[in-house]
Amino acid sequence: MSSSAVSNEKHNEKPKTAIVPTRADNYPEWYLKVIDAADLAENSDVRGCMVIKPWGYALWENIQRGLDAMFKATGHVNAYFPLFIPLSFLEKEAAHVEGFAKECAVVTHSRLITVDGKLVPDPKSKLEEPLIVRPTSETIIGASFAKWVKSYRDLPLLINQWANVVRWEMRTRLFLRTAEFLWQEGHTAHATSEEAVEETMKMLGVYAEFAEQWMAMPVIQGEKTAGERFPGAVQTFCIEAMMQDRKALQAGTSHFLGQNFAKASGIEFQDDKGALVHAWTTSWGVSTRLIGGMIMTHSDDDGLICPPRLAPEQIVIIPVIQKPEDRDRVLTYCKALEKELEATIYAGSPVRVHVDARDMRGGDKAWQWIKKGAPIRLEVGPRDIDNDSVFMGRRDKGPKEKTGVTRAAFVAGVATTLQEIQDALFARALAFRDQHTKQIDTKEEFYAYFADPPKKKQSDPTPIHAGFALTHFNGDPALETKIKEDLKVTVRCIPLAPGEPGTCPFTGQPSAKRVVWAKSY
């Protein structure tokens, strides 16, 4: 082999990435490797249920903190309702039963006994009425609301619950779809339809704001078609985000339930004229799925990228200690810098700083923090201390791209820098979505746009598809079903943003505005 052949071979090698495979090579596996490398979560011994590890749970805590403040600012209060729901409650709303019956965990016994050395449910302890583990709490919360509401003066009732729910899914994926997941569910009751609709839209807006401002994840607000509606809802609204495989992720939902659940649960009140009427209710929720959305919106082939407002640690200080005699001096300096940074405020909270003083090689340490997605890495060694400077690496830039800054300038500008990273991530995600969103006006182009390249093996992941398509649509559910069968593509939402009327390319019929089509999670 000639020397030029050797160098050619080297030249053809892919650049080394911390995550193998890369997004382009195998997207679903890349996703799992990012979670593993960042130490966010792992599968548990219970099928379909995950263990959320500290770094992943800290992300959830930050999501909770941000959303909870927004809920409270809009007049909501937290409460807690039972994990178990009597089976008969679920039967009260016909569409609701239909929607959830297939995926319920059912509790039938209250005691175990040992038979031939094995624990089995005691037949004598069989429950009169089986309990289901809540898949959502409309019915059990409705029962409380029925007791609490007597007069129009009791309304509106604005309640939120942070809880876990169980839906026995066929196929699960960490964060995106697990049998048990953590979420919040808001439940409200109102005197009029108008007020309930206003609430539904307000909370959708809160979700959109949170997704964009906190998670740096651009979303499209819109309404679901009848086929995608929540079981029992009159209208379902959602925020939809584009992942890096260009699939859509439903990141949050807000439902206008009309009087359906009020009638089912007997939520009645006397209005200001003395008439006995049913309340109008809403429900809205987001779940740990948001973490999946965050991972797939921002992360790259070197691992997780946390938007600063959600990052468990926003700045990681890595002491550079070459000689043992430098150790005390460098660590003391780093601790002082940590204190100083923690005294500064970013986005309304003290900056979260961590000094990584573990006894290991600096390079390994830096890469671990890259894989965990810490927004800013600071390397501080004797030379920096002498110059009164720090060496900064930003997670939104390349791993080797590092810049020296004076300590004072860094501290003074830290909030600005964090916001720059936050903004850069949002801008990047928005540009990506725009780049892979296309207005389409003919059926042929639509089918060509969503046509999958052939797979080599059946076990290969679905090839990355084109993205979002914006087309006119006459709203026919049968047509939507046909397209889903043909292409696995659905209407993700009818955007709330104003649009121009036009012609449905599939039927030639008039259409009020363009809708968003995509493959989805």
Add this chain to the structure above:
RNA sequence: CGGGGCGUAGCGCAGCCUGGUAGCGCACUUGGUUCGGGACCAAGGAGUCGCAGGUUCGAAUCCUGUCGCCCCGACCA
């Protein structure tokens, strides 16, 4: 629940077709040389080959069953 792939050291894999009782890389430990950095050299520790049966003198390897994981499909936040 259907189709496909895969379970061998903490992690990633080879060996399996053509049975002869286990190997590589990373990680780990120790020593040395390095070191503003995902180091190098040397030595070393670590595996009932997913589990259970069967065939055989002998099974990681062949057969049957079973459990789990991943991908694809149907269902869904």
